[in-house]
Amino acid sequence: MTPRRSQGAVQALASEEHDQGDPLMSRQQPEPRDVVAGLLGDDRLLNACADRDMGALFRLLNVRGVSTRRIAAAVDITQGGLYDYINGKSRVEKLTLFEQIADAFHIPGRLLGLARRSWEPPAVEPVQCEAELPPDGDDLAAMDAFRSADRQTGGGRLYGAVVRHLADQVAPRLVDTISSPQVFAAAAALTEMAGWMAHDSGQDHLAARHFARALPLARASGDLPLAAHVAASSSHLALQTGDTAGAYRWAQTGLDLAGQGSRIPALTARLHTMQARALAAGGQGSPAVRALDAARGSLDTSADLAHPWLSPFDTAALASESALTLRDLDQYDEALTQAEQAVTLREVGRTRSLALSRITLADIHVRRGDLDAAVTVGHELLTTSPTLGSIRVVHQLDDLRHLLEPHKGYRPVREYLVRFDDARRARMLLLADIITPRGGTSR
DSSP, X not given: OOOOOXXXXXXXXHHHHHHHHOHHHHHHSOOHHHHHHHHTTOHHHHHHHHTTOHHHHHHHHHHTTOOHHHHHHHHTOOHHHHHHHHTTSOOOOOHHHHHHHHHHHTOOGGGGTOOOOTTSOOOOOOOOSOTTOOOOHHHHHHHHHHHHHHHHHOSTTTHHHHHHHIIIIIHHHHTSTTOOHHHHHHHHHHHHHHHHHHHHTTOHHHHHHHHHHHHHHHHHHTOHHHHHHHHXXXXXXXXXXXXXXXXXXXHHHHHHHHTTSOOOHHHHXXXXXXXXXXXXHTTOHHHHHHHHHHXXXXXXXXXXXXXXXXXXXXHHHHHHHHHHHHHHTTOHHHHXXXXXXXXXXXXXXXXXXXXXXXXXXXXXXXXXXXXXXXHHHHHHHTTSOTTOOOHHHHHHHHHHHHHHGGGTTSHHHHHHHHHHHHHHHHHHHHTTTTOOOTTOOOO
16 A cells, blocks of 8 residues: 655655656756745745744745755755655754755855854944044045946946046055045945946956955945945845845845944835845745835835935836836736836936836836837837947847847837847947957956
8 A cells, every 4th residue: 555645745756756757847947046045035934944844944945846856965865854854754953954954055044043154145243433424525526426427328438447546546545554434435335336337347247346345345434334235236236147045145134234324214225125126036926025115115214314425226216126026026017117117217317227227118018018119118229329338238138139039020029120230230339349248358
C-alpha cells in the first residue's frame, strides 16, 4: 500500500518530477534568491523566519516555483531530509544549517536571529557630531551647477567633469588634519552624483563603485539622511541590474538610517518607493502596493525639512516610479494614470526625466494593446534632443522598439519604426564619443 503523502509533499514531488522531466523548464525556474527578495515583505515568510519554521519556508519557496531539488541542493541537505522538514516531521535545529539557509537564499540574518551576514549591506552606526551643518558655499554651488546641467543634458558628458572636481577640489581637503564634517558630506554627495552620471552613461560597474565609496563618506560626516539617500541610489542601481534582493535590502537599510536622523518625508517616500519597485519585481503585489501607499503618505506630509545635499523627490518622481511598479504588477490601467501624471508634471528643463516618463507611458500603452496611443507618444519621443547625453535613455528607447517590433504588421507601428530607426542612427552618430555597448565601457 502506498503511504499517503501530505499536500505539501505532493506539491513538492510534483514540482520535482516536472523539473526532472523538462530540462528547459529547469533552466527557466526563478532564482531562489529572487523569490525570497520578493517575499521579504510577505507575512508568510516573516512568520516562518520568526518561528524558525524552515519547513514552512521551504513550502513557500516550492509553491512559488522553486523545485525541491534546487532547495535541497542550495542548503546541502538530502531530498528525504527536505521532505521531512516540509511535512513537519522534523525541524531545523542546528545553527550552522540556519546560517546555510540564510546565505543560500539571502535572508537577512536578523530575521532568523543570526548575526548580520557577510553579503548584507554594512551596518551604519550614528556618528555623534553636529549633523546638517551649513555646507561650504563653493561645494554646494558646484553641486547645484552639476545637478542643473545633468537634468537638461544628461550625465554622459558631465561624468568626467564631476570626477575631476572631486579629485582636484574635494579629495585634497579630506586628508586635511582639520577636515570638517561638511567636507565629508560634500565628498559623499558629489561621489553619489558621479555614480548617477556613470549610470546615465551606461557604466553601471562604475556607478556601483561610486555608491560604495559614498556611503562611508556620508557616515563619516555624521549626516544620516545623506547616508540614507546613498542607500536609496544603491537600491535603484541594484534594481536596474536585476538584483531585486539587493534592491530591497538597500531600501530597508535606507529606511533604517532615515529613522535615526532628521525627519525628511521626501527621503522616506523615495525609500518606500524603492521598496515597492523591488517587491513588484518579485511579484509581491500586496506588499508592493502597501509600500506605495506608505510613500504617498510620507510625501503628503506637510512638514518637511530641506536638505542641501539630497536630490529632490517630488510628486512627479513618485508618479513615475508608481507607474513602473504598477506596470510590473500588470495593473496597467492604474499604471497608465500614474504615467500620464508623471508626463504632465515634468517641468520645463527636465529633458531626460520627460523622455523617460514618455517611454514608460508608451510602454504601458503597448501592454494595454492601445497601439495608436503608443505610436502617438513614440512620435513625441522623437522630438527629444538628439544630443541628450544619456545612454540610459538610448537603452530604454531600444527596449521600447523591441516591445513594438512584434506589432509591425500594423501600418502605423511599421511607419513609426522606420522613423525611429532613422532618428536612432542620427542619435548614435552624435553620441559616438560616449556611447558604449550594454555592459561595456568607453573609458
